[in-house]
Amino acid sequence: xxxxxxxxxxxxxxxxxxxxxxxxxxxxxxxxxxxxxxxxxxxxxxxxxxxxxxxxxxxxxxxxxxxxxxxxxxxxxxxxxxxxxxxxxxxxxxxxxxxxxxxxxxxxxxxxxxxxxxxxxxxxxxxxxxxxxxxxxxxxxxxxxxxxxxxxxxxxxxxxxxxxxxxxxxxxxxxxxxxxxxxxxxxxxxxxxxxxxxxxxxxxxxxxxxxxxxxxxxxxxxxxxxxxxxxxxxxxxxxxxxxxxxxxxxxxxxxxxxxxxxxxxxxxxxxxxxxxxxxxxxxxxxxxxxxxxxxxxxxxxxxxxxxxxxxxxxxxxxxxxxxxxxxxxxxxxxxxxxxxxxxxxxxxxxxxxxxxxxxxxxxxxxxxxxxxxxxxxxxxxxxxxxxxxxxxxxxxxxxxxxxxxxxxxxxxxxxxxxxxxxxxxxxx
Numbered sequence: 556x557x558x559x560x561x562x563x564x565x566x567x568x569x570x571x572x573x574x575x576x577x578x579x580x581x582x583x584x585x586x587x588x589x590x591x592x593x594x595x596x597x598x599x600x601x602x603x604x605x606x607x608x609x610x611x612x613x614x615x616x617x618x619x620x621x622x623x624x625x626x627x628x629x630x631x632x633x634x635x636x637x638x639x640x641x642x643x644x645x646x647x648x649x650x651x652x653x654x655x656x657x658x659x660x661x662x663x664x665x666x667x668x669x670x671x672x673x674x675x676x677x678x679x680x681x682x683x684x685x686x687x688x689x690x691x692x693x694x695x696x697x698x699x700x701x702x703x704x705x706x707x708x709x710x711x712x713x714x715x716x717x718x719x720x721x722x723x724x725x726x727x728x729x730x731x732x733x734x735x736x737x738x739x740x741x742x743x744x745x746x747x748x749x750x751x752x753x754x755x756x757x758x759x760x761x762x763x764x765x766x767x768x769x770x771x772x773x774x775x776x777x778x779x780x781x782x783x784x785x786x787x788x789x790x791x792x793x794x795x796x797x798x799x800x801x802x803x804x805x806x807x808x809x810x811x812x813x814x815x816x817x818x819x820x821x822x823x824x825x826x827x828x829x830x831x832x833x834x835x836x837x838x839x840x841x842x843x844x845x846x847x848x849x850x851x852x853x854x855x856x857x858x859x860x861x862x863x864x865x866x867x868x869x870x871x872x873x874x875x876x877x878x879x880x881x882x883x884x885x886x887x888x889x890x891x892x893x894x895x896x897x898x899x900x901x902x903x904x905x906x907x908x909x910x911x912x913x914x915x916x917x918x919x920x921x922x923x924x925x926x927x928x929x930x931x932x933x934x935x936x937x938x939x940x941x942x943x944x945x946x947x948x949x950x951x952x953x954x955x956x957x958x959x960x961x962x963x964x965x966x967x968x969x970x971x972x973x974x975x976x977x978x979x980x981x982x983x
Contacts, residue, residue: 556670559652562590563675566645567733567956568682571637572724573693580637588644594651601658607650608912608969614905615646618958621897621951624859628884638952645959653966657974664929664971668744672963676737677756680763683720683730687766693721705768718766724955728947731769733956734760735776739939742780743932772943779938787931795934796914798941799907805945806840806889836888836946839872843892855899860951862896863887886953890944897951906950909965910937916968923975933968936960 570583595604622638652671656662662670686693705717723730738760745753764773786792846868847854858865864884876882887893894902914937917930940949940961949957 558590560670560674562587562648563671564678566959567676567679569724569955573722584640584644587648591648591651594655598655598659602654617898617902618642621859626859626861626865628881646962649962650966653970657970673740673744680737680759683722686721691721707765707768717768727767729954731767731772732943732954734764735772736960739776739780739935743935746784747928775939775942779935783931783935783938798937799910801941802891802907806891809945810840835875839887840889842871843887855901857897857899857902860897866896886948890949893948894950913965913968916972920972920975923979929971933964936964
């Protein structure tokens with residue numbers, strides 16, 4: 556099991572952003588691919604791989620095509636080959652790991668979530684905290700050169716800037732979204748069994764979020780985990796299958812209400828740059844809306860990775876980010892708009908179908924077996940993903956960790972649903 560945990564941890568570690576050493580990158584891919592092939596060989600007789608939903612292959616193909624068509628700042632042939640190889644290897648690893656653990660090892664739900672999600676993400680967060688405490692600089696990749704004051708710490712009299720952790724790939728929000736997901740995972744698992752290690756992980760995650768000062772991800776994780784937990788006790792839980800509609804509606808709702816919300820907040824609750832950030836988002840979303848209101852055939856399939864730059868639209872808001880090193884490449888800060896830029900309306904449709912199928916799968920498991928932890932866990936994650944994605948870009952490789960969490964949720968929902976249905980048939 557330790558090899559599986561290391562494999563998942565490597566995926567979230569984002570080796571490509573930590574080092575430019577091709578040998579290290581290659582070793583990581585070989586390790587992940589070796590474990591994946593071993594999983595496949597051991598589980599091939601336990602699960603009919605030919606029955607895997609074809610939409611998964613269509614989704615992976617869409618991502619690969621987007622990577623090949625990438626307009627990324629550094630888009631050489633070598634980089635494209637590496638990104639495609641890494642994505643395909645990681646996707647194969649995630650798929651075969653869940654097949655192996657669910658059908659060969661017959662792992663129960665709580666253990667499955669703990670070993671493939673909780674512990675790997677906790678290892679990632681722990682390594683980040685340790686390297687930061689020791690003052691070890693690992694990555695030269697920086698999304699921002701400087702950071703503003705951390706509001707949560709300043710509220711208790713500690714004046715320091717937001718922390719960019721050494722292994723976080725240079726980003727504040729790209730690490731913050733994973734920390735929020737880790738907090739949600741630890742909370743939901745603790746609803747059913749409180750363990751000392753889970754409490755330690757929650758404390759580690761909270762400390763990391765406070766240092767990064769990502770209050771939105773903290774709030775989204777708490778709202779989603781606690782909210783879905785209590786919603787599970789009501790008759791309205793079955794309507795969570797309609798959650799994917801948030802992907803489409805959220806940017807337009809926020810265009811109306813976000814300025815009002817921020818205007819009503821006390822200045823003590825905001826960083827000096829947050830009111831400006833809100834205005835920037837409104838400007839960016841308005842320009843993106845104008846772009847898509849004038850239909851073009853390319854909007855069906857998108858422009859590939861960094862489609863906002865490939866389409867030329869991000870140049871319209873580049874002037875807002877003069878202090879950044881590459882202002883032309885700043886994304887739309889919204890998952891819906893980013894998906895359309897990269898994968899087109901077809902991509903949006905695929906995302907909605909996969910999220911909805913995942914929710915329907917866990918609702919079916921709840922009906923067949925009475926399992927409560929998986930439905931709450933998966934639906935809480937989708938709630939977190941969709942709410943956080945309304946103001947951040949969580950698709951593609953702007954946030955690689957969230958891409959692989961996306962695939963994990965889709966696969967684990969499907970395979971556990973298949974196992975529960977097969978077991979129900981045997982008992983009938």
